[in-house]
Amino acid sequence: MIVTKSGRRMFPTLQVSFAHLNPSLSYSVLVDLESVDDKRYRYSFHQSKWTATGQGEVQLPGRSFVHPDSPSLGAHWMRGGISFDKLKLTNNQLDDNGHVIVNSMHRYRPRIHIVCHSLNNSIHSFSFPETAFIAVTAYQNHRITSLKIESNPFAKGFRESDVDESTRAAFPMLFPLFSLTMPRSS
DNA sequence: TCTGACACATA
Protein backbone atom coordinates (compact mmCIF):
# COMPACT_ATOMS: atom_id res chain seq x y z
CA MET A 1 0.00 0.00 0.00
CA ILE A 2 1.38 3.43 -0.97
CA VAL A 3 1.85 5.90 1.84
CA THR A 4 2.73 9.58 1.55
CA LYS A 5 3.55 12.44 3.84
CA SER A 6 0.24 14.18 3.16
CA GLY A 7 -1.78 10.98 3.61
CA ARG A 8 -2.91 8.38 1.08
CA ARG A 9 -6.15 6.43 0.91
CA MET A 10 -6.01 2.66 1.00
CA PHE A 11 -6.91 0.99 -2.25
CA PRO A 12 -8.66 -1.35 -2.60
CA THR A 13 -10.85 0.13 0.12
CA LEU A 14 -11.57 -1.81 3.29
CA GLN A 15 -15.28 -2.71 3.42
CA VAL A 16 -17.30 -4.63 5.98
CA SER A 17 -20.87 -5.63 6.72
CA PHE A 18 -22.47 -6.25 10.10
CA ALA A 19 -24.79 -8.85 11.53
CA HIS A 20 -26.45 -9.49 14.88
CA LEU A 21 -26.09 -5.98 16.27
CA ASN A 22 -28.96 -4.71 18.37
CA PRO A 23 -30.85 -2.40 15.96
CA SER A 24 -31.74 0.08 18.69
CA LEU A 25 -28.38 0.39 20.44
CA SER A 26 -25.69 2.97 19.65
CA TYR A 27 -22.36 1.86 18.18
CA SER A 28 -19.17 3.37 16.83
CA VAL A 29 -16.90 1.62 14.37
CA LEU A 30 -13.12 2.10 14.32
CA VAL A 31 -10.17 0.81 12.33
CA ASP A 32 -6.56 0.64 13.39
CA LEU A 33 -3.48 -1.17 12.13
CA GLU A 34 -1.74 -3.98 13.90
CA SER A 35 1.94 -4.67 13.27
CA VAL A 36 2.04 -8.20 11.88
CA ASP A 37 5.61 -8.59 13.11
CA ASP A 38 8.59 -6.46 14.10
CA LYS A 39 10.43 -7.05 10.82
CA ARG A 40 11.43 -4.74 8.04
CA TYR A 41 10.71 -6.06 4.56
CA ARG A 42 12.56 -5.89 1.27
CA TYR A 43 11.28 -6.71 -2.19
CA SER A 44 13.47 -8.77 -4.46
CA PHE A 45 12.61 -7.73 -7.99
CA HIS A 46 14.66 -10.66 -9.28
CA GLN A 47 12.76 -13.30 -7.28
CA SER A 48 9.45 -11.39 -7.36
CA LYS A 49 8.90 -11.79 -3.65
CA TRP A 50 9.05 -10.03 -0.30
CA THR A 51 11.46 -11.16 2.37
CA ALA A 52 11.71 -10.10 5.99
CA THR A 53 15.11 -8.63 6.62
CA GLY A 54 16.20 -6.83 9.75
CA GLN A 55 14.65 -5.56 12.91
CA GLY A 56 11.77 -3.20 12.26
CA GLU A 57 11.03 0.13 13.83
CA VAL A 58 8.47 0.81 16.52
CA GLN A 59 5.80 3.36 15.80
CA LEU A 60 4.99 5.88 18.49
CA PRO A 61 1.33 6.90 18.05
CA GLY A 62 -0.97 3.95 17.29
CA ARG A 63 -3.80 5.91 15.78
CA SER A 64 -7.26 4.71 14.87
CA PHE A 65 -9.73 5.87 12.25
CA VAL A 66 -13.27 6.45 13.45
CA HIS A 67 -15.84 5.75 10.76
CA PRO A 68 -17.63 9.04 9.95
CA ASP A 69 -21.05 7.45 10.55
CA SER A 70 -20.13 6.98 14.20
CA PRO A 71 -22.00 6.96 16.41
CA SER A 72 -25.03 5.31 14.81
CA LEU A 73 -27.68 2.80 15.74
CA GLY A 74 -27.17 -0.88 15.04
CA ALA A 75 -29.94 -0.62 12.46
CA HIS A 76 -27.85 1.86 10.48
CA TRP A 77 -24.70 -0.26 10.52
CA MET A 78 -26.62 -3.35 9.43
CA ARG A 79 -28.43 -1.51 6.63
CA GLY A 80 -25.63 -2.26 4.16
CA GLY A 81 -21.88 -2.45 3.59
CA ILE A 82 -19.67 0.09 5.32
CA SER A 83 -16.66 1.53 3.48
CA PHE A 84 -13.50 2.99 4.96
CA ASP A 85 -12.53 4.96 1.87
CA LYS A 86 -11.79 8.12 3.85
CA LEU A 87 -9.10 6.38 5.89
CA LYS A 88 -5.67 7.78 5.05
CA LEU A 89 -2.22 6.38 5.71
CA THR A 90 0.88 8.47 6.26
CA ASN A 91 4.56 7.79 6.90
CA ASN A 92 4.94 11.16 8.61
CA GLN A 93 5.57 10.42 12.29
CA LEU A 94 4.80 14.07 13.06
CA ASP A 95 1.47 14.09 11.20
CA ASP A 96 -1.07 16.44 12.73
CA ASN A 97 -3.96 15.66 10.39
CA GLY A 98 -5.07 12.66 12.40
CA HIS A 99 -4.07 10.16 9.72
CA VAL A 100 -3.01 6.64 10.61
CA ILE A 101 0.79 6.50 10.86
CA VAL A 102 2.85 3.59 9.54
CA ASN A 103 6.46 2.77 8.77
CA SER A 104 7.32 2.13 5.15
CA MET A 105 8.48 -1.42 4.32
CA HIS A 106 6.62 -2.81 7.34
CA ARG A 107 3.67 -5.20 7.37
CA TYR A 108 0.27 -4.33 8.83
CA ARG A 109 -3.10 -5.96 9.41
CA PRO A 110 -6.23 -3.76 9.67
CA ARG A 111 -8.37 -4.36 12.74
CA ILE A 112 -12.02 -3.35 13.10
CA HIS A 113 -13.50 -2.40 16.45
CA ILE A 114 -17.19 -2.15 17.24
CA VAL A 115 -17.89 -0.08 20.33
CA CYS A 116 -21.34 -0.36 21.90
CA HIS A 117 -22.02 2.90 23.72
CA SER A 118 -25.27 1.61 25.14
CA LEU A 119 -23.46 -1.31 26.77
CA ASN A 120 -20.76 0.41 28.81
CA ASN A 121 -18.62 1.01 25.68
CA SER A 122 -17.89 -2.68 25.35
CA ILE A 123 -15.68 -3.50 22.39
CA HIS A 124 -15.62 -6.34 19.91
CA SER A 125 -12.63 -6.55 17.57
CA PHE A 126 -12.20 -8.34 14.27
CA SER A 127 -9.38 -8.73 11.78
CA PHE A 128 -8.99 -10.47 8.47
CA PRO A 129 -5.57 -11.86 7.47
CA GLU A 130 -6.33 -11.40 3.78
CA THR A 131 -6.41 -7.61 4.26
CA ALA A 132 -2.80 -7.46 5.48
CA PHE A 133 -0.40 -5.35 3.44
CA ILE A 134 3.09 -3.93 3.34
CA ALA A 135 3.40 -0.15 3.37
CA VAL A 136 5.63 1.30 0.67
CA THR A 137 6.68 4.71 -0.45
CA ALA A 138 6.94 3.68 -4.10
CA TYR A 139 5.56 0.60 -5.85
CA GLN A 140 7.94 -2.37 -5.88
CA ASN A 141 5.96 -4.71 -8.11
CA HIS A 142 4.58 -3.65 -11.46
CA ARG A 143 1.63 -6.05 -11.19
CA ILE A 144 0.41 -4.09 -8.18
CA THR A 145 0.83 -0.87 -10.14
CA SER A 146 -1.28 -2.37 -12.91
CA LEU A 147 -3.93 -3.51 -10.45
CA LYS A 148 -4.29 0.03 -9.14
CA ILE A 149 -4.28 1.67 -12.55
CA GLU A 150 -6.87 -0.72 -13.94
CA SER A 151 -9.26 -0.61 -10.99
CA ASN A 152 -8.90 2.78 -9.29
CA PRO A 153 -10.99 5.47 -11.05
CA PHE A 154 -8.53 8.18 -10.01
CA ALA A 155 -5.71 6.42 -11.87
CA LYS A 156 -7.67 6.25 -15.11
CA GLY A 157 -5.25 8.68 -16.73
CA PHE A 158 -2.60 5.96 -16.81
CA ARG A 159 -4.71 3.34 -18.55
CA GLU A 160 -3.41 2.63 -22.02
CA SER A 161 -6.08 1.06 -24.15
CA ASP A 162 -9.34 1.55 -22.34
CA VAL A 163 -12.24 2.93 -24.31
CA ASP A 164 -14.37 5.71 -22.88
CA GLU A 165 -17.92 4.71 -21.95
CA SER A 166 -19.55 7.35 -24.19
CA THR A 167 -17.28 6.41 -27.07
CA ARG A 168 -18.26 2.76 -26.68
CA ALA A 169 -21.94 3.76 -26.63
CA ALA A 170 -21.57 5.95 -29.73
CA PHE A 171 -19.72 3.32 -31.78
CA PRO A 172 -20.93 -0.07 -30.57
CA MET A 173 -19.89 -1.64 -33.89
CA LEU A 174 -16.27 -0.70 -33.22
CA PHE A 175 -16.28 -1.96 -29.64
CA PRO A 176 -18.44 -5.08 -29.59
CA LEU A 177 -19.00 -6.74 -26.23
CA PHE A 178 -18.86 -10.52 -26.31
CA SER A 179 -20.13 -12.57 -23.42
CA LEU A 180 -18.33 -15.82 -22.78
CA THR A 181 -20.02 -18.82 -21.24
CA MET A 182 -17.94 -21.65 -19.82
CA PRO A 183 -19.11 -25.18 -20.66
CA ARG A 184 -20.75 -26.98 -17.77
CA SER A 185 -18.65 -29.53 -15.93
CA SER A 186 -20.24 -32.80 -14.88
C1' DT B 1 14.56 4.81 -0.49
C1' DC B 2 11.95 8.82 -0.44
C1' DT B 3 10.11 13.29 -2.07
C1' DG B 4 7.45 16.78 -4.49
C1' DA B 5 5.93 18.92 -8.89
C1' DC B 6 3.23 17.44 -12.42
C1' DA B 7 -0.63 15.82 -15.79
C1' DC B 8 -4.85 13.85 -15.68
C1' DA B 9 -8.58 11.85 -13.45
C1' DT B 10 -13.04 12.16 -9.98
C1' DA B 11 -16.47 14.53 -7.18
Added chain:
DNA sequence: CTATGTGTCAG
Protein backbone atom coordinates in the same frame (compact mmCIF):
# COMPACT_ATOMS: atom_id res chain seq x y z
C1' DC C 1 -15.49 26.28 -11.71
C1' DT C 2 -12.69 24.40 -7.12
C1' DA C 3 -10.90 20.79 -4.38
C1' DT C 4 -8.93 16.51 -4.15
C1' DG C 5 -7.25 11.55 -5.44
C1' DT C 6 -4.05 8.98 -8.87
C1' DG C 7 0.77 7.16 -10.52
C1' DT C 8 4.99 9.19 -12.81
C1' DC C 9 9.54 10.56 -12.81
C1' DA C 10 13.69 13.10 -11.91
C1' DG C 11 16.60 14.17 -8.34
